[in-house]
Amino acid sequence: MYRFSNTVIGFLNLFTLLASIPIIGGGLWMARSKTTCESFLQTPLLVIGFVILIISLAGFIGACFNVAWALWVYLVVMLFLIGTLLGLTLFGFVVTSRGHGVEVPGRVYKEYHLEDYSPWFKKRIKDPQYWMTIKNCLLGSKTCAQISYWTPIDYLTRDMSPVQSGCCKPPTTCNYAGTMLAQDEDCYHWNNAPNLLCYDCDSCKAGVLESVKLDWHKLSVLNIVMIVLLIGIYSIGCCAFQNTKRAESDYPYGENRMSKVHPRWDFHW
Structure with a gap:
């Protein structure tokens, strides 16, 4: 159970790492198209794809190879991503609260x-x-x-x-029957x-x-699901980070605080 969180984080990030490849591919394919709509969407797709790729790679390396700094980068970016999604969701609800048919x-x-x-x-x-x-x-x-x-x-x-x-x-x-009334x-x-x-x-x-409002409402629901999922992954990532720090110090409860104690004068005798 000691390495369970590292294993879970490793598998989750391997999955998201593979999932980012078709997202980036779709953005690059749109970049080659001459259609205005597709070129308008390519930048968000590429940004999302590369962000997922980078944080997934950092999380996978950190969890599977006990690289503490990679997990630290992973957790910082994940926290930023959660905050961004939360802010975007709240903003979406505010700007789409008005207007109807x-x-x-x-x-x-x-x-x-x-x-x-x-x-x-x-x-x-x-x-x-x-x-x-x-x-x-x-x-x-x-x-x-x-x-x-x-x-x-x-x-x-x-x-x-x-x-x-x-x-x-x-x-x-509208009335086009020759009326002079204001329309x-x-x-x-x-x-x-x-x-x-x-x-x-x-x-x-x-x-x-x-x-846009209808699509934004659907996206907001998806964002809420993603935020809950990311918070869960972030919590597991914190456990994996603690495990990695312990593995670096070879001490199951954290840093070995006896590192500065000098050996006895007759230690080498």
């Missing part, structure tokens, strides 16, 4: 309004450079092509994703051209934010 009378789908979302989200999505990246992603994904052949009955009876509702059609309240600003941004549609509408930005 609005029911449309006589329709199955919902519509979304940019002003309903958090100020941080709105500031981020309104940045022209950032929105151009997302817009190119939407054009490449052909999301709107899926509903381009819908009939008027389909619009009454079928549901849409938040992106389809905001980007692929004008707001339901939603997005009504004037709408264009029938497949590469224009409502991609420059606030409703499209709101639809994207709703999709």
Whole structure:
């Protein structure tokens, strides 16, 4: 049982070490692609993959070969990773706490309004450079092509994703029958051209934010599971670190405190 924690940490880090290889490979594969969306995601994938690789390698070496400094590095990085995930999860819950779909009378789908979302989200999505990246992603994904052949009955009876509702059609309240009444600003941004549609509408930005919000909620749940798992691994790692320190001193209860005692004068006789 004395080396049980070292064995567990060694196997866990061997598993995460092998798991980091396809993550890094996926990031490098995206780096070679010309698609805007994939190049936008490659940096986080590569960072996550290399961080997992480094801490797993340090934990594996430290636990299996009794290298105390490697385990110390492993524990420090693990503590930083736990704190980062915890902060990211709390931040995610704060920025995604606002915003929701609005029911449309006589329709199955919902519509979304940019002003309903958090100020941080709105500031981020309104940045022209950032929105151009997302817009190119939407054009490449052909999301709107899926509903381009819908009939008027389909619009009454079928549901849409938040992106389809905001980007692929004008707001339901728009009236193009020649009325001079004031309308939603997005009504004037709408264009029938497949590469224009409502991609420059606030409703499209709101639809994207709703999709991000739903994905962020799923990611937050995964983060909570990961935090609990990492805390458990960190606790076992602390035990393994203590075992390694004891192995270095060849003394089962820590450092040998008798190291400075000199032998008797007749020791060599």
